[in-house]
Amino acid sequence: MLNTTILDDAPWQGRIFTGSWHEARGGVSTVLEPATGATLGIVGAAGIEDLTDSLEQARDAQRTWAAAPYSERAAVMRRAGDLWQRHSREVEHWLIREAGATRAKATYEVRGAAAECFEASSLPSHPLGEVIPSERAWMSMTRRLPVGVVAVIAPFNAPLKLAIRSVAPALALGNAVILKPDPRTAVSGGVTLARIFEEAGLPAGVLHVLPGAADVGLALVDHPAVRAVSFTGSTAAGRAVGQIAARRFIHTHLELGGNNALIVLEDADLDRAVGAAMQGTFFHQGQVCMASSRHLVHESIYEEFVQRLADQTAQLTVGDPAVEDVALGPIIDDRQRDKIHALVTDSVQAGAKLITGGSYEGLFYRPTVLADSGPGIPAYDSEVFGPVAAVARFSTLDEAAHLASDSEYGLSLGILTSDVTTGLALAERIPTGTAHINDQTINDEANAPFGGMFDSGTATRFGGAHANIEAYTETRWITVRQETPAYAM
Structure with missing residues (x-):
C-alpha cells in the first residue's frame, strides 16, 4: 500500500537523495518560510564529493534504465502522474509555505507536474528513428539514443514546475538525472520529486536530488559524466552555465530572464x-x-x-x-x-x-x-x-x-x-x-514547446514530444548490408 503522505513517512530531513536518503558531506541547509521567517525543515546540502559519487552512480544506473522495456519507463511516468494528483494537497501546502505561493499558484504547479508526467509517459513509445532512402545497397536508418546523464538546475520561483518539466521527459527517454534545486525551495522543488519517483518505482540511482550552492551547480555542468544540462534561472547565471557547457560540447537548454x-x-x-x-x-x-x-x-x-x-x-x-x-x-x-x-x-x-x-x-x-x-x-x-x-x-x-x-x-x-x-x-x-x-504573457502547457530568444535563452527546448526528444536524445546513423562489399583500391 502506498504511503498516505510523501514527506512525513520518509527520512528526508537533513539528507540528500541518491536513490536512498543519507547525510550530505556538505552539511545541512535550513528551509525558511518567507511569510513568517519560521523554520520549516532541514535539507541536506550537497558538497562536491556528494556530487562526484552521485554522478558515478547515475552513469551506471542509466545504462540499466535505458535498457529497460519502454513500457516500464512509461508505467513509472504514469504512476508518478497519479501520485502528484493523490498528494496534491500536501505538495501545495509546501509550495505555499516554502515558496510563498498563493493557493491558486500552488495548484497550478502541482497540476502541471502531473501533466508533465502524463505527457512524458508517451515518450518511451515514440518511434526510435526512421529508415532513410539511399542509393547504396544497404538499409540506412537513424536511431534515437538517450544522451546519458542530464543535469537539471531549477530556480525558486516555480520550483516544482520548472524542475519536473525537464526531469520527467529526461527520465522517460532513458536518461539518469541529477537535479539541483534552489536551496530556498529544496523541499517543494527537490524532495517532493525524489519521493514521488521513489514511490512510483523508479530504480535506485536513476534520479539524484542534490540541493547545493552555486559552486555545486557549476561543478555539475563541468563534470565529464554529464552530457546535457537544463538550466532555468537568471540570464547572468545562464551565461556562466552556457560557457562551461559550450566548452564541453554538450546539449545545453537555457531558459532565462524576460521583460x-x-x-x-x-x-x-x-x-x-x-x-x-x-x-x-x-x-x-x-x-x-x-x-x-x-x-x-x-x-x-x-x-x-x-x-x-x-x-x-x-x-x-x-x-x-x-x-x-x-x-x-x-x-x-x-x-x-x-x-x-x-x-x-x-x-x-x-x-x-x-x-x-x-x-x-x-x-x-x-x-x-x-x-x-x-x-x-x-x-x-x-x-x-x-x-x-x-x-x-x-x-x-x-x-x-x-x-x-x-x-x-x-x-x-x-x-x-x-x-x-x-x-x-x-x-x-x-x-x-x-x-x-488576446491573453497575457504567462502561459504554459506540457505538450507545447516553450523557450525564449536572445537573452531569454536557447529557444524552444522545453515541452512537447519533438522538443523533448531533441533535447534529451542523440541521433545515430546506422547502415546494414547483407554482406561486406568487395572493395578494390
Whole structure:
C-alpha cells in the first residue's frame, strides 16, 4: 500500500537523495518560510564529493534504465502522474509555505507536474528513428539514443514546475538525472520529486536530488559524466552555465530572464484588458520570467487604462497565503525585495509616476503601477521579477512593434485586440519565443514547446514530444548490408 503522505513517512530531513536518503558531506541547509521567517525543515546540502559519487552512480544506473522495456519507463511516468494528483494537497501546502505561493499558484504547479508526467509517459513509445532512402545497397536508418546523464538546475520561483518539466521527459527517454534545486525551495522543488519517483518505482540511482550552492551547480555542468544540462534561472547565471557547457560540447537548454510586453490596442475590451494585465503582472508576486512587465497601451485609451489598473490594483490583498486567501504572497527573500524596491524608487526619480504601491512590510510588497514609463525608466528597461507594472503609451502599430522589440530579452508576448488578424500580424513583427493573442504573457502547457530568444535563452527546448526528444536524445546513423562489399583500391 502506498504511503498516505510523501514527506512525513520518509527520512528526508537533513539528507540528500541518491536513490536512498543519507547525510550530505556538505552539511545541512535550513528551509525558511518567507511569510513568517519560521523554520520549516532541514535539507541536506550537497558538497562536491556528494556530487562526484552521485554522478558515478547515475552513469551506471542509466545504462540499466535505458535498457529497460519502454513500457516500464512509461508505467513509472504514469504512476508518478497519479501520485502528484493523490498528494496534491500536501505538495501545495509546501509550495505555499516554502515558496510563498498563493493557493491558486500552488495548484497550478502541482497540476502541471502531473501533466508533465502524463505527457512524458508517451515518450518511451515514440518511434526510435526512421529508415532513410539511399542509393547504396544497404538499409540506412537513424536511431534515437538517450544522451546519458542530464543535469537539471531549477530556480525558486516555480520550483516544482520548472524542475519536473525537464526531469520527467529526461527520465522517460532513458536518461539518469541529477537535479539541483534552489536551496530556498529544496523541499517543494527537490524532495517532493525524489519521493514521488521513489514511490512510483523508479530504480535506485536513476534520479539524484542534490540541493547545493552555486559552486555545486557549476561543478555539475563541468563534470565529464554529464552530457546535457537544463538550466532555468537568471540570464547572468545562464551565461556562466552556457560557457562551461559550450566548452564541453554538450546539449545545453537555457531558459532565462524576460521583460515581456503586453500590448493593448485601441479596440481592446478595456475591462478584460485590465484583468489580463493584473493576472500577467501580479501572479506569484511577479516572480515569473513570463510576467507582463511592460504594458504598452494605445494613447487613445491610455489614461483610462492606467486609472482602472491602479484602482483595481490598490484593492488587491497581500499577506500570508498559508493563513488567509490573498492575491499576493511574500517575496522570496529580502535581497529580491530590495532589488524590486530599488528599481521602483529609481524609476520615480527617472520620471515615472507612482500611481499605487511602491511600499512594503517585511517581505510583503504592495503591487505597484508606474505610469509615464518607457525607455530610460529602470523598471521598464530591466527585468523586475516583482509585482510592478510599468505602463507606457504608443500611437501607431509601428511604434508598438518597435517598443516591444526594443529589449535584450525575447521570451513572451501578449497582444489584446478585437481584431485577431491585426494581432497576429503584429506578433509576426516582434521576435519572442511565445506569443499570445488576446491573453497575457504567462502561459504554459506540457505538450507545447516553450523557450525564449536572445537573452531569454536557447529557444524552444522545453515541452512537447519533438522538443523533448531533441533535447534529451542523440541521433545515430546506422547502415546494414547483407554482406561486406568487395572493395578494390
